[in-house]
Amino acid sequence: MAQQDGKVAWVTGAGSGIGEAAARALAASGVTVVLSGRRPEALQLVADAIAAAGGIAHVQVADVTDSDAVQRVAAWTRDTLGRIDILVNNAGSNIQARSFAALTPAGVDQVIGANLSAAFYCVTAVLPIMRAQGDGVLIHTGSWAGRHPSPVSGAAYSAAKQGMMVMSQLLNEEECVNGIRSCVICPAETATPILDKRPVKVSDESRARMLQPDDLGDLIRYVALLPAHVCMNEVVISPTWNRMFRAVLDRE
Structure with a gap:
């Protein structure tokens, strides 16, 4: 893939998992990356590796x-680096008490805030910059759960990710005239630290069969560096050994 020197990407949730993989992949293609997250030590390790x-x-x-x-x-990136070409809207979280029998208002706020409100905050922060440039790519880490809601992920998480899909679609409808493209990537189970919050422990064997962070990092790089006249609206991706399909088969 051609080098993309001069482009700037802001990656949220960049301290581990899909965000880290995306940042590494983009940086390897010559993109300057801005890494955001709550853990400075983890972010610095990623920055040092890059x-x-x-x-x-x-x-x-x-x-x-x-x-x-x-x-x-967003303001620091604009003022220091001069532009934002790519937003990787990746930060997200889930909780263990995710079934309706255990869900609380605080839990709802936590999940919706981390997975949907935060995504909107980042979008609205970068849009004025991208409009002024007449160019920009927004890539959002959605979920298989947004397309196929499941008790495994919980109602709040599934609803937030479905809301992200709506957000991305409407971004394309409104912002295409400004040269801005939006893509929501909906991965099925991926071997990232968020699995540690599952109510039922996920085995190492199952994790090995899942999508891996680098699979998503390479995909995000591909979408981010498509020609400006191309908009990849949505990608749904799963491991070949899809435990969601296995669950259906086991019930039959």
Whole structure:
């Protein structure tokens, strides 16, 4: 893939998992990356690894559920690096008490805030910058659960990810005239740290059969670096050994 020197990407949830993989993949293609998340030590490790491989990464610690923090990072990136070409809207979380029997109002706020409100905060922060450029790509880490709601992920998480899909569609409808493209990527089970919050422990054997962070990192890079006249609206991706399909088969 051709080098993309001069482009700038802001990656949220960049300290581990899909965000880290996306940041590494983009940096390997010459994109300058801005890494956001709540854990400065984890972000710095990713930045150091990117620098060691010859890439450029900047750490901007932020909790993206805080709209003021989101605006601060967007403004810093614009003022320091001059542009934002790519937003990887990846930050998200889930809780163990996710069934309706256990769900609380606080839990609802936590899940919706981390997975949907935060995504909107980041979008609204970068859109003015991208409109001024007449160009930009927004990539959102959705979920298989947004397309196929499941008690495994829980109602709040599934609803938030479905809301992200609606957000992305309407971004394309409204912002296509400004040269802005939006893509929601909906992965099925992926071997990332969020699995540790599952009520039922996921075995190492099952994790090995899942999608891996680098699978998504490579996909995000591909979408981000498509020609400006191409919009990849939505991608649904799963492991070949899909435990969601197995669950259906086991019931038959």
